[in-house]
Amino acid sequence: MRRKMSWRNLFLSVYGWLFLVFIYVPILLITVFSFNSNPVNMMIWQGFTFDWYRTIFGFPTELNELTLYVESTDQLYHAVLNSLTVALITTAVSTVLGTSVALAVARFRFRLKNFYRALMFMPMIMPDIILGIALLIFFVSFGFGLGLHTIIIGHCTFLSSYVFIVVSARISDMDDSLEEASADLGADGWTTFKRVTLPLIAPGVIGGAMLAFIISMDDLVITYFISGVDSTTLPVHIYGMLRRGIKPEINAIATVMLAFSFIIASVGLYMRSRKK
Amino acid sequence: MSKARRTLENRRRLTLFGLLLPPSAFLAIFFLGPLAIMIVYSWLTPGLYGGVEWKFFHLNYGRILGWADTKYERFDPVYFEIFLRSVKLAATTVLLSLILCYPVAFWVSRMPEKRKNLVIFLITLPFFISLIVRLFAWVLILRPTGFFNQALMGLGLIDEPLEIIFTGTAVVIGMVYVFVPFMFLPLYASIEKLDLSLIEASQDLGANRIQTFFRVILPMTLPGIVGGSIIVFIPSLGNFIGPSLLGGAKVVMIGNLIEQQFLSARNWPFGAALGMMVMAAVLVLLLYYIRIVTREERQADGPNVAEEVAA
Numbered sequence: 001m002r003r004k005m006s007w008r009n010l011f012l013s014v015y016g017w018l019f020l021v022f023i024y025v026p027i028l029l030i031t032v033f034s035f036n037s038n039p040v041n042m043m044i045w046q047g048f049t050f051d052w053y054r055t056i057f058g059f060p061t062e063l064n065e066l067t068l069y070v071e072s073t074d075q076l077y078h079a080v081l082n083s084l085t086v087a088l089i090t091t092a093v094s095t096v097l098g099t100s101v102a103l104a105v106a107r108f109r110f111r112l113k114n115f116y117r118a119l120m121f122m123p124m125i126m127p128d129i130i131l132g133i134a135l136l137i138f139f140v141s142f143g144f145g146l147g148l149h150t151i152i153i154g155h156c157t158f159l160s161s162y163v164f165i166v167v168s169a170r171i172s173d174m175d176d177s178l179e180e181a182s183a184d185l186g187a188d189g190w191t192t193f194k195r196v197t198l199p200l201i202a203p204g205v206i207g208g209a210m211l212a213f214i215i216s217m218d219d220l221v222i223t224y225f226i227s228g229v230d231s232t233t234l235p236v237h238i239y240g241m242l243r244r245g246i247k248p249e250i251n252a253i254a255t256v257m258l259a260f261s262f263i264i265a266s267v268g269l270y271m272r273s274r275k276k
Numbered sequence: 277m278s279k280a281r282r283t284l285e286n287r288r289r290l291t292l293f294g295l296l297l298p299p300s301a302f303l304a305i306f307f308l309g310p311l312a313i314m315i316v317y318s319w320l321t322p323g324l325y326g327g328v329e330w331k332f333f334h335l336n337y338g339r340i341l342g343w344a345d346t347k348y349e350r351f352d353p354v355y356f357e358i359f360l361r362s363v364k365l366a367a368t369t370v371l372l373s374l375i376l377c378y379p380v381a382f383w384v385s386r387m388p389e390k391r392k393n394l395v396i397f398l399i400t401l402p403f404f405i406s407l408i409v410r411l412f413a414w415v416l417i418l419r420p421t422g423f424f425n426q427a428l429m430g431l432g433l434i435d436e437p438l439e440i441i442f443t444g445t446a447v448v449i450g451m452v453y454v455f456v457p458f459m460f461l462p463l464y465a466s467i468e469k470l471d472l473s474l475i476e477a478s479q480d481l482g483a484n485r486i487q488t489f490f491r492v493i494l495p496m497t498l499p500g501i502v503g504g505s506i507i508v509f510i511p512s513l514g515n516f517i518g519p520s521l522l523g524g525a526k527v528v529m530i531g532n533l534i535e536q537q538f539l540s541a542r543n544w545p546f547g548a549a550l551g552m553m554v555m556a557a558v559l560v561l562l563l564y565y566i567r568i569v570t571r572e573e574r575q576a577d578g579p580n581v582a583e584e585v586a587a
Contacts (some may be wrong), residue, residue, distance in 0.1 A: 007306075009386070009421075011379075012379055012383040012386070013383065015380065015383065016379070016380050016384070016395075019376065019377075019380045020398060020399070022453075022458070023398075023399065023402055023453075024398075025415035026410070026414060026417060026453065027402070027405065027409075027410070027413060029413060029416060029417065030409070030416065031424055033416070041421050042416070043416060043419075043421060043422055043423050043426050044421075044426065047581050048313075056495035070500070078473050096298075097298060097299040097302060097303075098299070100295040100296065100298065100299050101295070101296065101299045103295055104292055104295040104296050108288065108291075108292045108295075110292060112517055116296070119303060119307075119308075123307060123309070125510060125562060126510075126555075126558070127510050127511060127513060127514035127533075127554055127555075127558060128511065128514065129316075129514040129515075129516065129531050129534055129551065130311075130514065130551050130555055131307075131310075131552070132312035133314060133538055133548065133551050134311050134313070134314040134551075135306070135310045136538060137310065137313055137314055138306075138310035138313050138314075138515060139318050139542060141313065144542065153578065154306075155306045156302065156306070157302075157303065158307075160299060160303070162303070176359060189287060189288075189291060189487055195301050203579060204559045214404055217406075218406045218407060220407060220408055220517060221516070221517065225538065225539075235406060235407070235408050238408050238409075238412075238470075239408055239517065242412060242415070242521060243409070243520070243521075246415060246416075246419070250412065251416075254406075254409040254412055254413075255411055257405075257406050258405060258406075258409060258547065261404045261405045262401075262404075264404060265401055265404040268404075269397060
């Protein structure tokens with residue numbers, strides 16, 4: 001019996017480690033080959049180079065112009081700037097909206113509560129493409145004109161519900177007697193909110209905001225439909241590059257993005273461990 | 277005293293109103309509004325040069341479902357076939373990620389606490405990595421000159437590169453890779469909750485391993501299985517990024533078809549009708565999920581998958 005158990009555990013370990021290899025090898029390959037100097041076949045190692053990074057940051061290189069894809073780094077910077085603008089505004093707006101509904105649902109009694117719960121879950125289970133085309137039809141038929149503002153509005157619709165769910169989870173772990181105590185001791189509603197409720201839900205709010213920021217930076221499908229001609233974000237820009245042809249600079253761009261994702265995720269994890 | 281209570285009550289009501297008004301207004305206009313207008317669009321007449329005419333038209337659905345025999349057009353089952361193929365590819369994605377994740381979830385659930393947190397972090401970390409970057413990685417691997425073919429040729433297993441990219445297989449591999457963390461979390465949540473004494477009881481009562489698995493373990497982890505499957509199925513079904521990068525023009529899924537209708541063919545009403553097909557498939561699945569979960573909850577407190585994933 002004991003021996004059999006250990007055989008099964010061995011199988012599970014090997015399988016589990018293989019699974020982690022499956023998850024991380026593709027990412028690792030991008031990073032390693034972003035330093036490959038072979039301009040023709042980026043998967044055959046020819047030598048170490050920083051040239052692809054020089055290219056995307058706009059430094060002069062010794063590369064043949066024909067092998068380059070990023071004609072102007074301006075476009076790339078423009079896309080990055082757009083992404084950051086959208087993500088920052090979206091994060092602020094959707095954090096306020098999502099937290100408001102979470103507080104209302106958790107701390108008040110009203111008739112439409114279940115309706116609000118369902119409403120906040122809907123964008124999460126809706127396929128991206130549906131929300132994308134619905135927003136496109138809506139913006140165009142009401143003459144909004146596609147641009148950064150439509151991307152921001154679009155992102156807020158579904159990111160509010162991500163914030164809502166993260167904050168709600170935090171509130172449900174929370175003890176509401178503290179708020180009652182504050183009210184009993186004579187604090188008015190605003191003081192109680194500022195001094196008691198907000199500090200208590202802050203980790204949830206920050207977590208929700210970070211999630212909103214990451215998803216907004218990464219969203220491709222919805223943005224793809226509702227971004228105007230000169231309001232592309234970074235993922236949309238890269239998607240366009242990939243569709244026109246695979247060039248080695250994309251490796252470098254992808255690696256820089258990977259680095260950012262790892263930093264943000266690690267900060268998130270660090271904050272979560274401090275919360276506990 | 278009662279007056280003081282009444283002002284307190286009024287103030288609470290005002291606060292509630294203030295909390296709910298902005299999000300309600302926002303979501304009513306920019307979420308429910310667009311959905312409503314999409315449904316309306318799917319029943320309108322497509323204009324000759326893009327745009328719509330505000331006339332009722334049921335042939336958008338007819339072209340998909342089979343009653344579009346008009347003077348100008350004969351019914352062509354190609355659209356319904358694309359829909360079915362997308363359902364099939366999405367279902368394959370679900371099945372593969374399930375098979376991939378189930379043992380892993382068991383593996384993780386047996387770990388000591390500290391290591392467990394690290395491994396869960398490692399498995400969910402790709403969620404924070406841009407989707408386009410992760411798909412791009414597989415383009416690099418599966419291309420004829422890509423890593424996979426180079427490796428096989430280097431080992432002398434094949435002489436010519438295999439044609440993997442631009443096939444359904446490539447699309448499924450990419451989608452499994454991208455959506456696998458969604459499957460892992462709900463599965464892990466339900467496997468973690470497994471009561472080990474029930475498994476022992478089953479074995480004590482003489483059931484063999486296979487019986488124990490199918491009669492005890494599988495039913496008890498069913499909410500996780502169904503929840504994870506739905507969370508993977510929904511984004512797989514409407515996906516067009518994966519198919520366009522890894523499937524090229526050869527593997528057209530319903531997502532690509534919808535994208536074409538909106539961005540190149542400019543037949544928006546037909547595109548909206550195709551979108552409604554995707555919605556319908558998703559709704560059917562959700563209703564099924566709700567039925568399973570409520571049945572489980574009546575027996576015991578089942579996990580809420582959506583919340584697990586968000587948290």
